[in-house]
Amino acid sequence: MPTRRILVVGPSWVGDMVMAQSLFMTLQAEGPCAIDVLAPGWSLPILERMPEVRHGIAMPLGHGQFGFGMRWRLGRELAPARYDQAIVLPGSLKSALVPFFAGIPRRTAFRGEMRYGLINDMRALDKTALPMTVQRFVALGLQPRAALPRPLPRPRLVADAANQARLRAAHGLAAERPAISFMPGAEYGPAKQWPLPHFAALARALVARGQQVWVLGSTKDAPAGDEIVAAAGDGVVNLCGRTQLADAVDLLAMSEAAISNDSGLMHVAAALDRPLVAVYGSSTPDHTPPLADRVVVRYLRLECSPCFARVCPLGHTRCLTEVTPESVLNALDSLALGTPLRFAGSAGTT
Template identity: 55%
Template sequence: MADAGERILVVGPSWVGDMVMAQSLLMTLKARHPCCRIGVVAPAWSLPMLSRMVEVDEAIALDVGHGEFGWRARRNVAAALRGRFDRAIVLPRSWKSALVPFLARIPQRLGFTGEQRVVLLNQRRRLDKQRLDQTVKRFVSLGLPESDAVSGDFAIPRPHLAVDADNLVELRLRLGLSSRPAIGMMPGAEYGPAKQWPPAYFRQLAAWLVEAGFEVRVLGGPKDVEDGEQIAAELKHVHNLCGKTRLADAVDLLADCQQVVTNDSGLMHVAAAVGTRVHALYGSSSPDFTPPLTVQAQIHRLGLSCSPCFARVCPLGHTNCLNQLSPQRIFDALVTSQAG
């Protein structure tokens, strides 16, 4: 049993969806050790999201890009943390992710075995991918004694991001949103095109939803702007918000939607964490591994013999796992859910 007031540093993941799922670990730590203080080291972009997690007492930015070593940045962060934490939990499995706790001389440093981290981590666990078959399970298991975690049979708290009602009012005014009931659309998928439902399908669905009396909000990052334009072009009540909002804004805008239609993406997990009903589209990936963590979710997948392949680009060149998933099927599901 940890001492009251134990100081725990969590080294967070580098993807939006994984960061949302990491909240399940933070909730587990606070439930087991109510007096603990939790700090999270994470990419700078994630700090606004971490501010929406009540379990986080301190968020520390590690400004290192994907694939960068960032020795100076890691060393500087470690120096600032030295003497301030009793133990660290390292969620990513790369050796670079374990550097900050090691350089900060945190006494206990726990993570999964991988990438030659024998020196950097002094408490290591073997990852049993059969029992810990979901990303969120792997995260939560590191907050439990190994004897409780090994079976994979333990409670998974569902992430819950706080919503800023004042910010939502400002967003609705600034973005010119209407009083119509809103449906969110997330056409992006950072991992690659094999996870993306065709933008033309999103556009057809948006047109039907407008006719049915809804407003459509297309959300995503700067990389999704072009797809957002294709979806929203010349459609009244369809707003392309891709690249126009911060991540924290997306939290509030998704909480204000009645339902969302989304690829398996980071924003899918954000929508789930604010309690909005999620229609999740799966092609190359699997809901068995990264499901939306909510009871308000409907999974749409064809289950073709070639999927899930977990590839960034369809290895067969056709992406039939998503191209054959019709807009009519999704529209019918949205209408049925709305009526219910």
């Protein structure tokens, strides 16, 4: 069977890019194919950890930039690759331009932003039948109306042992104490961020029982990491802004477990099969759950949830503040980590 050449136009968020690996796995299961992914430059280190991807191609435009001329030039540069099919995951008009300019004969996507002609294998999205983002990605790799594979293939990123050794040495990370990684950031906004005093209270409990805590995230998350360290003390290392995305993959792979908001790094932890406690606030695990078995989701399903707002419209963020540090510690223990410990919370927690 000849190898199909497929160009995937990837999403713009870390978590979505991780979930897209389920599509790549589905394509490979359908028959031999060479998969290249056109994606933001930041995502290339993630794509390098996916065995199904042949090449990651950096999109030279930032998120939200139209850049018609740049997209035309990139499309013409890709034309000699003679792709058989393009699969466009974003719903925007601009995301469909490069495959069109590249002359790719079959251009598959869900109906989106006035893309008639640009997309010639147009699918209608039934959000009831496909409530989860990963289901929608996988469906685009199948023939129209084909049944989804059961179970869905789950993302599985590959760690780099040499880089793990380098990271331990560079940051003085103790190998003899099990590490729990915290991911306190959420790019979307504060309505998805578990309170930092809760993270700090949980860190104190973990350090007291002989574990260490690594706080992971981008430079924007560094102040949050500093606040957790200041409140929790020794045994907590703030690595936010001190590592690259590929490093975060390798640090999570070395972690005993992870605690995360609904964020891109939550999906990375799940794709590394790390025991994970995922805290949801304004969003819902019904749409973007971590795709792994060893997961406990803390989601209160309040009457105002999910609102999908960046900032709590009611001003109280109860969906997050009422997820107590004790409940998250108990969730960790339910994943068979460490010795259950009676929790000593800070003043004001319940």
